[in-house]
Amino acid sequence: MHDSVEANNRTPSQPIIASVEPFIGSDYVKLESEMFWPKIWQVACRVEEIPKPGDYVTYDIADESIIVVRTAPDTIRAYFNVCQHRGRRLTKGCGHTSKFYCRFHGWTWDIKGENTFVLDREDWGEALNTENLRLKQVQVDCWGGWVWINMDPNCEPLQDYLAPVILRLDPFELSKMRYRWRQWLIFPSNWKVAIGAFIESYHLFASHPQLLRNPTGRRFWMQTEGRHAWHGDAGPRGGEASPAAGLSAARGQEGMDPRIAVADDLEMLWETLNAATTETFVKAAKRLVDELPAGATMEQVGAHLLSTARSDDAARGVIWPEVTIEQMIAGSAVWHVFPNTVMIVGLTTALCYRVRPNGTNPDSCIFEVYVIERFPEGQEPKTEWIYEPDPSEEKWRLILSQDFQNMGEVQRGMKSRGFPGIRPNPSQELSVVHFLKNLADYMGTNAPRPIRTEPSPVTDWCE
Numbered sequence: 001m002h003d004s005v006e007a008n009n010r011t012p013s014q015p016i017i018a019s020v021e022p023f024i025g026s027d028y029v030k031l032e033s034e035m036f037w038p039k040i041w042q043v044a045c046r047v048e049e050i051p052k053p054g055d056y057v058t059y060d061i062a063d064e065s066i067i068v069v070r071t072a073p074d075t076i077r078a079y080f081n082v083c084q085h086r087g088r089r090l091t092k093g094c095g096h097t098s099k100f101y102c103r104f105h106g107w108t109w110d111i112k113g114e115n116t117f118v119l120d121r122e123d124w125g126e127a128l129n130t131e132n133l134r135l136k137q138v139q140v141d142c143w144g145g146w147v148w149i150n151m152d153p154n155c156e157p158l159q160d161y162l163a164p165v166i167l168r169l170d171p172f173e174l175s176k177m178r179y180r181w182r183q184w185l186i187f188p189s190n191w192k193v194a195i196g197a198f199i200e201s202y203h204l205f206a207s208h209p210q211l212l213r214n215p216t217g218r219r220f221w222m223q224t225e226g227r228h229a230w231h232g233d234a235g236p237r238g239g240e241a242s243p244a245a246g247l248s249a250a251r252g253q254e255g256m257d258p259r260i261a262v263a264d265d266l267e268m269l270w271e272t273l274n275a276a277t278t279e280t281f282v283k284a285a286k287r288l289v290d291e292l293p294a295g296a297t298m299e300q301v302g303a304h305l306l307s308t309a310r311s312d313d314a315a316r317g318v319i320w321p322e323v324t325i326e327q328m329i330a331g332s333a334v335w336h337v338f339p340n341t342v343m344i345v346g347l348t349t350a351l352c353y354r355v356r357p358n359g360t361n362p363d364s365c366i367f368e369v370y371v372i373e374r375f376p377e378g379q380e381p382k383t384e385w386i387y388e389p390d391p392s393e394e395k396w397r398l399i400l401s402q403d404f405q406n407m408g409e410v411q412r413g414m415k416s417r418g419f420p421g422i423r424p425n426p427s428q429e430l431s432v433v434h435f436l437k438n439l440a441d442y443m444g445t446n447a448p449r450p451i452r453t454e455p456s457p458v459t460d461w462c463e
Contacts, residue, residue, distance in 0.1 A: 017421040018436055020414040023190045028443075029362045033062040036339075036442045038151040041161045043341050043354055044068045044140075045147050046372070048178055048380075049094065050076065054111055057094045059149065060366075062357045066138050067091050067100070068147055071111050078138035078149045079113050100135070109135050145175035145372070164225035165337055168330040172345050173321045174372070178380040180349070181274065182370035183396070185389050186358055187404070189411035191340060191365040192439075194355045197403050197410075199336040199435060201231060202428040207402050210268065213261075222430045227438045229431035232333035258298040259288040262305060272398035275351040275371045276344060280318070284309040313348065317376030320347050336431050338438055348374040363411060369400065 022028050044059040045068055056069035058081060065081035067090065081089050083102040090100040090109075099116065100109045108117040115133035118124075139150040141158035143166060148158050159166065187194060197203070205217040212218055214236050222231040263285040269275070270282045284305055292304055310320050328347070335343045342353040350372050358364035368385075375381070388395045391404035413419060424432040 017423055018433070019421050020419065022436065022439065023193055023411070023414050024362055026360070026362050029062075029190075029357060029360050031443060032357070033064070033360060035444055036439065037062050037064065037357075039155065039442060040339055041141075041148050041150045041155065041158055042339070043146045043337075044078065044149045046179065047076075047142055047145050047147055047175070050147070052096065054096045054098055055094075056091060056097060056111075057147075058091045060356070063360055064151070065089055066149055066151075067135075068140065068149065069111050076140055076142065076147055077111075077113065078140040078147075079135040080138060080151075082136075083107055084115070084133055084135070085118075113137060143175075144169065145177060161227070162337070165228055165335065168225075168230070168327070169335070169343070169345055171321055171323045171327045172347070172350075173374075174345065174350060177348070177350060177372035177374050179383040180371045180373045180381060181386075182368070182383055183386045183388050184366060184368040185387065185391060187365050187367045187391070187407060188363055189365060189407045190362050191355045191357045192435075193410050193414075194365050194367050194407050195336075195340055195342065195353070196432055196435070197407050198342045198353050199229065199231075199334070199431045200425075200429045201233075201334065202425050203406070207406060208399060210272070210398075220428050222428060224430065224434045227338035228336060229338075229434050230330070230333040230335045231428075231431060232329065257289075257294070258301045259292055259296060262298075262301055263288055273351070273400070274397055275349070276346070278309075278346075278349050278373060280313050280316075280348075281305070281309050284312055317379075318348060318374050320374075323347065336435065338435065369396075 042061065044066060045057040049055070049057050050068065050070040053070050053072055056067055059066045059068055059078075067079045067081045069077055069079070071077050081091055083090055083104065085102065085105055085107045088102050088104040090102055091097075098111065100111070102108070106117065106119050107115070109115050113135035114130070115135075118128060118133070121128060139153065139155055141148050143158060143162055150158075155161075200222075201218075201220045204211055216237040219234045219237050220231050221234040222229065266277050266282050266285045269277050270279070287308070288301060288305065291308070292301060296304075313320060330345075332346070333344075335345065337343060340355045344351040352370050352372065354368045354370075356366045356368075358366050390396075391401060393401040396404065414422075422432075424430070426433070
């Protein structure tokens with residue numbers, strides 16, 4: 001896989017420089033509302049949030065608002081969240097309803113979008129009819145247990161848009177996972193700064209040194225797939241690169257007992273992130289010292305851990321998906337699903353991020369983190385979105401608090417007169433370049449092209 005990454009992703013001959021305008025410009029954010037967000041498939045919610053007919057979620061994106069509602073056991077629809085009379089929004093948040101009622105003048109619609117009441121309708125004569133009173137629909141589809149929306153009536157099918165992601169991640173049966181926890185806050189950075197902190201791992205060396213152990217750090221391979229990108233662990237810096245390194249939880253120092261290293265690393269993830277592993281794996285790892293002899297190799301430790309964790313899960317009613325070693329490597333990678341979702345998928349769990357602009361403020365975003373997991377049938381926890389505005393370690397645990405410490409400072413630093421523009425690593429931060437180029441393709445000629453090469457300020461890197 002690592003060889004294919006090298007072959008399929010051209011490294012630019014000149015250093016890359018990207019304009020700060022897409023990150024700090026108020027005009028750019030307003031243009032995104034016109035040119036970008038209405039034309040892109042994006043996650044609105046999880047299917048589990050609207051299990052019964054009448055359940056709905058309000059999805060706000062930039063200055064637009066969408067109602068996602070289950071209208072029948074097997075049908076989900078989405079509408080622009082606006083009264084067809086004077087433009088008042090109809091819903092806020094989530095809930096259950098049999099009708100959408102405008103609190104301004106009482107106009108009413110059923111959950112299928114048909115108007116059922118207009119006060120003194122006869123005053124309009126023939127001007128009002130079934131068609132022009134109906135709520136305006138938004139394209140909606142489901143994959144992986146998520147509900148996706150697109151405001152463009154002529155958009156490509158979701159299956160085509162997500163094709164490379166579906167190919168790699170379908171084996172993990174993400175639709176069978178349910179929320180374990182979910183939390184959000186409003187953060188003082190542009191949404192692109194926030195998502196950019198999670199689509200590369202080049203930052204681990206300085207931002208999360210506790211994850212590396214090895215003083216030289218790690219290198220990371222990266223692959224672009226259509227609009228999307230994914231990356232993973234290529235091994236110790238200075239060592240022989242191997243994508244299979246991503247299967248090893250341990251980042252142990254040379255000579256360290258791999259039984260202890262694996263157990264320590266999984267427990268650290270559990271304590272400092274509460275994600276990227278499961279309680280089953282943590283408990284099985286703690287038994288490695290008792291169940292394997294001293295001198296066991298990392299390969300033996302990994303195989304034993306997978307076997308015992310699988311048996312432990314099966315005993316409690318959690319059946320693993322059937323995946324190959326190659327598919328497990330794909331799952332151990334970090335996926336950037338363009339534009340604003342990140343997924344780190346495991347055998348029975350996934351850590352996910354979704355970032356949205358907070359209205360049209362270029363210095364603010366809605367940042368959401370959640371974990372989904374496979375549970376025994378009937379034992380899925382009941383969860384709600386928790387708003388936690390304090391970005392501290394106490395409220396968000398160590399790893400996320402470390403990321404938060406960077407994001408706000410990046411947003412402020414980009415406004416400095418001494419900053420010429422961002423210079424992504426052309427190999428290990430290729431996803432950042434890919435992200436900005438894809439964004440520019442949607443934004444058109446009215447927006448500044450974000451990707452340039454030095455020393456020329458006008459030459460596009462991506463042809």
